[in-house]
Amino acid sequence: MILVVLFFVLLTASALLSAYAPRITHDGAGTAAASLLAFALFFFLVVMLTWSYFACVLLEPGKVPQGWSPFETDEADRLESGSHRQDKGLTGTGRPRYCRKCQAWKPERAHHDSMLGRCVLRMDHYCVWVANSVGLLNYKAFLLFLFYTFLACLLGASMLLGDVARFFKGIDAASPDNAGRFALTMIAFVVDLAFSLSLGGLLAMHARMVWLNYTTIEMFEKQRAAQWPYDRGARRNFEEVFGTRFWRWWVPTYTAAEKARMLDATLNGHPSSTATEFAAL
Ligand SMILES: [Zn+2]
Incomplete structure (x- = not known):
């Protein structure tokens, strides 16, 4: 590329x-x-x-930390009903997700990327042009x-x-x-x-996905929740990707604080609160 x-x-x-x-x-x-x-x-x-x-x-598009689990404390929690698990950000499905290839739990919106051989947080797609997975942090x-x-x-x-x-x-x-x-x-x-022309078309497609808070993978998933749990309105959806500070919108990297907040929001079960947390920085 x-x-x-x-x-x-x-x-x-x-x-x-x-x-x-x-x-x-x-x-x-x-x-x-x-x-x-x-x-x-x-x-x-x-x-x-x-x-x-x-x-x-x-x-790094977003690694699932080793030993990450959707459960609060210990094994006993796994036996509990789904109500408790809602606290850990399982809003989309209400049940924990497990990756058989990684032999590990994976957060909502994470997907296994066979090219990288591991799960990627908020994975959008694997991009051959950049020889990397496109996920939460890139x-x-x-x-x-x-x-x-x-x-x-x-x-x-x-x-x-x-x-x-x-x-x-x-x-x-x-x-x-x-x-x-x-x-x-x-x-x-x-x-x-x-x-x-071709980039314009691709940009328009991604603009729509940012607007509605979908990833490419989710856009093409057959089964979808009737009420999309990640959609918090166009502005907040935009800020989840670009941050709240105007001048940060134009540069391709995140500050350490932004990154920490995004990972925390994704891993600790309040996926859509990223924007609010950015605002608090
Ligand atoms: Zn995996």
Whole structure:
């Protein structure tokens, strides 16, 4: 995936350079400033998408701690009826979940990931593009990666649009010197456009899931509770993934305090109270 992204970045950057460099050096101050600004924005997006990508690849998606159990204290609790277990966050099913492969209990929304060979907290899906599972602690990084890549592609495509139009009108294409530049611009434009369309669709799908507090796995599960227990309203659902602080929404990592609160909320049975706890930080 990083090679695909690198290819896109280099392709677009060289197309943009060949299109905009003459404008920056030869045109008036206004055009030069606008071109430089667009360039700066494009490279800012590239930095952000690269950061988000590596965060998604390298961050631990969420481990179930060894010896974790949905029961309050000891073995005796296992014999109790479901009412007590509600306290430990078994709201979705009302019964404890056990992973036979890990030979261990797993919290609600955790799923066994056969690629990583263990259970992942609030697992969204295993992503081949990032060679990692996307779960509780790297879902924000995954979404930001989609978001920044989408914006970079969209910006790249719109910056090249004028040149593509000029080539089609035959203004620049006549000269044989421009053949290479024409090919580069066209390929970059088509790649950017295709990327932004498909990423836009994927983003829209995930935006809906964040809004309703579903993971991809849960979205495709056949049996679902009539009243979705994790839905606490759009704003709180959003804050569960992105946090409550505006400036933290845009960076792909969590602070140690945020992480501790999220793990605590997921493991200690109040899955939807994460947002409230963020607010208390
Ligand atoms: Zn497992």
